[in-house]
Amino acid sequence: MERKTVYMDHAATTPVHPSVLEAMLPYFSRSYGNPSGIYGIGQEARKAADEARATVSSILGCRPSEVIFTSGGTESDNAALKGAAFALKEEGNHIITSTIEHHAVLNTCQYLEKVGFEVTYLSVDQFGMVNIEDLEKAITDKTVLISIMLANNEIGTIEPVSEFAKSAKANAEHSRILFHTDAVQGASVLDLDVDKLGVDMLSLSAHKFHGPKGMGVLYLREGTRFIPQQTGGAQEGNRRAGTENVAGIVGTAAALRLAAENREASSRHCQRLRDRLIEGILTRIEDTYLNGHPTLRLPNNANISFRYVEGEAILLNLDLQGVSASSGSACTAGTEEPSHVLLATGISPEMAHSSLRFSVGPANTDDEIEYVLSVLPGIVERLRAMSPLVAARERNGGNDV
Amino acid sequence: MERKTVYMDHAATTPVHPSVLEAMLPYFSRSYGNPSGIYGIGQEARKAADEARATVSSILGCRPSEVIFTSGGTESDNAALKGAAFALKEEGNHIITSTIEHHAVLNTCQYLEKVGFEVTYLSVDQFGMVNIEDLEKAITDKTVLISIMLANNEIGTIEPVSEFAKSAKANAEHSRILFHTDAVQGASVLDLDVDKLGVDMLSLSAHKFHGPKGMGVLYLREGTRFIPQQTGGAQEGNRRAGTENVAGIVGTAAALRLAAENREASSRHCQRLRDRLIEGILTRIEDTYLNGHPTLRLPNNANISFRYVEGEAILLNLDLQGVSASSGSACTAGTEEPSHVLLATGISPEMAHSSLRFSVGPANTDDEIEYVLSVLPGIVERLRAMSPLVAARERNGGNDV
Amino acid sequence: MYSDLVLEHFSNPRNVGSIPDADGVGLIGSSICGDMIKIFIKVKDNRIGDIRFQTFGCGAAIATSSMITEMVKGKTMEEARGVTNEAVAEALGGLPPGKMHCSNLAADAMNKALDDYEGKGPRKSRKPLIDKGFGVRGGREMPSEEMKRPPER
């Protein structure tokens, strides 16, 4: 008997779409040339990479030369922050970001703090929203760079990045503050037009939108001062050295085009399933709470705290029943700290530890939602039966274990 | 009629071996999980990545935890140099390298010079060899890092890295100098045992040994001080953040195993063909000269200067006849400067511009060598017929155009 | 990630529950790891008679809790003290590296129960016994009303 599997961790990664893989295949063993080669298969590779760049640029609403292919969202975030900060350090050493950014941004900001930059980490409200007035107040005449994510990977909250960017540029005492957004989680559901967003830099990660792992995009607005962080050959317009991953570049473009074409239909589908899931959990299992914003959230994200039980224990049970989800962010699964994002929304460590993230995708079905809703209550019940916290609550309202 | 194609640019890149691609395929759309996920397909990915790491470590003769997967040779070189230099900058700010390194090393050294390091670039002899006495003399009590490549990508010269490493450590005034080697060109033909080499860090690039583009390896000896250059999640033992490119990692390991298994046979095969090619050219075409070392060279590398004609013009003609080779290094094909490596061996810019690199691979045949030798003389003759340099030589020995 | 034995103990934990008239109760917890283990013992003839646990925690926390109850049942006090966190992990066929420090605390909880029985700890105290207190990091303890509302359609 085949084990039933229901994949609901699309925020962690997605399968490469078969048509994307098909687009990539010729560039492994057939048109395998180095794009720097002047001969046939080199030029085939060059042409494929150029076309991919044009595709990506048309979806971002920018020029092909403003698209840099990287090895992932993490590299894009690192390159954007360090590349801009080091380029502008004579102008000022102040950076603004938020407390709910991905570690690729947060840890890079911490690195920059060690080498002489000052970073303001804006706090968020209970829904994970950055406050525009906080942002405006944080700007000083030393501010050179702001990085606020387009949508959060854990709780799904969508930040009004275009408003932030507009306001930041209007409020800048001096000429120009660069605005970067980590759009990694937004690619398959949000508009990525860089002019509408008003950003100077934007990061994407291909494996989050059915492209290959190990591929990312950094949009870098023309004229943006930038010091390349990976030096060597002249690839990517001298902004990112290294032999081009042609198959990966082709796959990234194919996946992004697919994402753009299916954006509305896929968002609608995901949101319908997601809402069924949330409503089902909140009504069928007591003491469950939705994390993040009730409406301004990624259509595919459901992050829920199951009071009195630890997230991983639920996850393991779900996996035994064939359901894949995550607790906190996959990236921090190596550590055991409660999610910094959930803590930033003000919930207790206990509630943060009790959280689960379901992120649905285009291939999920109503039946799968029903299946999850059918197994989840039993799991939670069984775990609560062994929780010292439930016993304590029964004794005296939960304040004394 | 199908066009004949003879690929002789294996130093630029190689086709992914069919068995390598096959090993990779499951990790795109089937076992596509994020290795951080605790559920089935996440753990499948984790297992595959762990096994790949074990494979690579067994070939390098090191521990799995000393293997870091990167996005390519360029990233490995960048990470090694910056990661070590920044970690050791309190101890000393002096770095030693050679003038014939790949740009991934040279440009990174130049970057480090801008941020306060001092770099000694050791010159080479006419064969491209670094002199061990020069190296010993260059060491000061501020020296913290030495980077000398295992084999040169343009002229194929093999450097006695293990001797350099041993001598450098013996000559170090203070406790310890880190030794890095860019082994990108050596993977399919040289022994990569890190203890025999005596190195602390070693860079590989998968697409140079029939693995995928966009994948590299950085060996980092346990205990080596290192500041991660890509920050974010806890992947790669906290030394290289970013969701793992599982398919790429699996492909890298499969390709490296294949390379190790076939190393001797492949080297013998390549050397035989390569020697036929060199001998054929030097005897059949007058005024041709072999660049690099006559014997201490990569078995697959033939770098030859064709006096009076420019390399690219020959290449283009070769391509029209279906032969793929390169002039200078593919990475610098974007620029028009004569190869820094050839100039470093002391030849004139004219002779550097007249050079061609043929790098053969396991799939090349005797017939292909014969084919190249059959078309090359005509091409060179035709181009020489239109060269102002030949006309000048005929008039007065070449000293006056 | 987890060995089969860990998963087996996780799926079918032994000796879950509490002992209302326990002779010793040990509680250990850490807000960093998000694990909390409470162990109840009944002592008879200087040996551990009955033993039960309650655990809020990840797979490793539950499995180690279950495992230690099996390991010490019927043992003398001294023998029980000899069972370390490492021994528990070993008996389970190992734990993932990330789980060795944080979620491998069952033996500590067990020792606290023994302390409690022997009168070394804050015995029968009605104060919470948590080491590195839960909820010490700021934050509202009770979820807000919005969190209970399903999304608007």
Next chain:
Amino acid sequence: MYSDLVLEHFSNPRNVGSIPDADGVGLIGSSICGDMIKIFIKVKDNRIGDIRFQTFGCGAAIATSSMITEMVKGKTMEEARGVTNEAVAEALGGLPPGKMHCSNLAADAMNKALDDYEGKGPRKSRKPLIDKGFGVRGGREMPSEEMKRPPER
């Protein structure tokens, strides 16, 4: 990389060769780019009668040399001077960006030939006419003996 027209001129260059009794000779070269273009003209009735070139250089250098000889043949001196490097590149359907500066010097060589004819340049000089001299960077001009030896078996 190169347009079909560039490749066509490269493969079948027009007007290759020299004119022993040329009325004007122009030479331009750059050791950075590794290109050297020499243009010979015969003038008749203030028009370019015969024209030939010799080029050491890449595909773009050869194609632009060939193209300019076609473009200026039969033109007056003034008309010939009006043909710029950009016009040559355009007539070839464009050149790759990296080739626009370095290897697109045929019009300059042409202008030097006109200068030479009009007595502006170092006419009939026996000194090399190269702008940015070849071989100025240090280095042995003649290859060493080892370079001529096939590898040992």
